[in-house]
Amino acid sequence: MKARSIFRMILAGLLILTVLTACAPATPQVVEKVVEKPVVQTVVVTKEVPVEKKVVETVVVQEKRTQLSFAGHQYFNMSFGPAPAPLEYMRQVVAEKYPNIDIQLIMQPLDANKWHDNLTTYWMAKDPTVDLVYVVGYWITEFAEAGWLMPLDDKIDPALLAKYDPAYLDIFRHNGKLVALGPAWGGIGGLYYRKDLLEKYGLKPPETYDDIIAACDTIRKDNPDLGCWDWPAMRNVVLVNRWSEFLHGFGGTYFNKDGTCAMNSPEAVKALEFMTMLFQKGYTPQEALSWKEEDANVRFVSGQTIFFTGRQDLLFWIDDPAKSKIVGKWGFIPNPAQPGGRHAGFPEFWAFAVSAYSDNPDEALKVLELWGSLPTMKNFNLAWGPIQGHSDVYTDPDVLKANPNLPLIEEIAKTAIPPLPSANYGEITDLLQAQIHSALSGQISPKQALDDACAAIDVIEKGP
Template sequence: MKRLSIINHGPGIGSAWRLLLVAGISMLILFTSCSRNNSADETTVTLGYNSFLSDSFTDAPPPIEVINAELARVHPEIALQYQVMPQDMLDSLIIWLSSQDQTVDIYGMDVPWVTQFGRAGWAAPLNQYIPELEQYIYPAGLEIFAYDDDYLAIPFWGGVAGLYYRTDLLAEYGFAPPESVDEMIEIITAIRADQPSLAGLLWPGEREESLNMFFATLLYAFGGSYTTDQGGYAFDSQAGHQAVEFMRTSIAEGWSPRGLTSWNRLESRQRFVAGEAIFSWDNHDIITWLDDPEQSAVAGSWGFMPFPANPGGRSVAVTGGFGFAMNPYSSNPEAATRVLEVIAGPTVQKGFALAWGPVQHAVGLYEDPEVQEYNPNVQLLEPVLAHAINRPPSRNYAELSDIMLQELHSALTGSRAVEDALTNMNRRAAALEAR
């Protein structure tokens, strides 16, 4: 079996019986697909996504094969046509959906597109078609694809960020995991007084998307939110100022390394993996190999939790990833709904977890022994997933992200005062949405 690792993607060590089983399933699926396509009574549903649906990063079958096999079992009257789309699908989808095209019945939606597609009416409200959806998918997973209380997509793969911490160091100095930002600072100060070579908190400060996500984490931790009650942006709120001042102070006080403003996520995580830090804000994907002594110096000595919040604040886990949405102009909405029910079900969600690894938001998925075998420590994800939120809402998230990065990085590097940077961020973001 091959376990997922972002460092080592070499060949796995799957047993012969598993490989034979996978080969057998693949042949059966191929035979089933060919025979089903010859039936005149079938309804064809077209699913548009990039080529990754045909890939598996372990010895488990690729997701498209799992979807086809489960659909053949549950709804043999429906044939699924997989349309491979370019890696950057957004442009094609905008052209099709704005012209009410029926090329695809189901398509992959990225988390940052939710506001744009929701406002334009380019995704069918799935809670109206599948009222029992929350029985299969945790509400937090559905809410990251929600617009005006409508669920626009079924999540199937993504990422979520939280706080890694050194269990051995906290135990040695008599601390429990922090329940607030202030407690985290207290722990950092106490341990670094005795071990000053340790970094207190690692986070990626380079001008890349991770910086926006860390700012959002802190914004909520200090009691803020993306928007005001009137719907305008609230980046320049008191909590926004506290978030940026925390980042600046963490560097000035030595809680975080001074070179951090030029680090990306990989450069940040390498230092935690090497045992050089007490805490690290990072994505979920290292949990599957942090206990591997060949890759990690902190094996057996770490934990993962939602980022703590101060009183009045909210612990959040800023997420990303893809879900499957239904084209509101589909000529086969009933059949497309049946396909989406299959995708939301435990068999297909498990198939994604085995072939691609986490994150999925399926109820009870990480209690499955086989999922745990393929993804060690995956059970640590569920407490973090309960705090999942989307990135800031925008009709054009790519431009909003760039605006935020420009202003945040200028504040961190001192080229612009915090107040000026946040005022500019809010003004430019509002102008972007008004266009």
């Protein structure tokens, strides 16, 4: 009985166990299975591959600057009219067309003798740093014969040269070769007179030198404090210029046909005797023996003298009330002449030239053409007044407006005489200055002064 009970308990336990096992979750099974699936993978491979590549590289090249030296005077920094000072404008036109070129002014003394000597010193040393020079017509023979100036005929634009009056260009030729371009400015001597005073006393403008003396004697009877005739007589090349006018006015000339000095002829002696008499009798003040051109016009524009011999540039401001006390009271005529003589005005025509020793000749020629062109010549006219060589200057409306006295200047220009024709110009004029000034100062007689001068000049020109 007991055994049967144990059997039943075991059987029930098995039954319960079976039921519990059926109700429990299934045990997971590990199953190995191969599945094929495509995989996308990026692989970076480093490899050197030659590649052609164009590289554009901008290289900035510094343009070479050229400095040109110009031998001129202090007036290039001054303007006396409605235009910039010439040097300012000259630099401006160069900078506009040739920005790599700079202009440096080598300041020269106003004394023409010292200026001449400076230029001579540069060239005798063959100084290559002097490129452009401002020269006067009476130096041309000397400078060109020495080979110091570059010939220009085949180097300047023919169209530009065609704008210049041949008579002006001839002043700057030597043996047919053009060596300077101008004038950029020019002075020519004439006689200023007090028109109001001559009209008051019923006198005509003087034709002869004797007419001047007669007019002074008449007017000064009632005006003893009034001066007669002022002109520059300083021992300077300007004295030789004035002497040349007196010389031709009395019928004299520089040289005889055989090349010997003619400046001690009877006509020449009379001319210097007349000049000396002006100082002896007070028609010209003793102070004039130390006057330059600029000093000599002071008394005339101040209304203190009746006559004045000088250049035409005074016309540029003689009617300016701020500078002149004789506005509208003056006249300007050719210099007088005695019977047998000629009305003569000495031309001081200045031009630009290129030094034969310049180390920048091509650049200097480019600048020379610009300075000889109409715009620059017009600026010279408006800054300094006439005379300019470029013909188009005289049809420019601005020039005509600023120069109402151009017709007077044209009449004076007709009396132009040539400068003393000698390659020894500097030496001869130095000699003449000394001898003429000594005569005017009363240190030596006019005849002795001219005899001594001619004897020395013949030695210079022909040799002992």
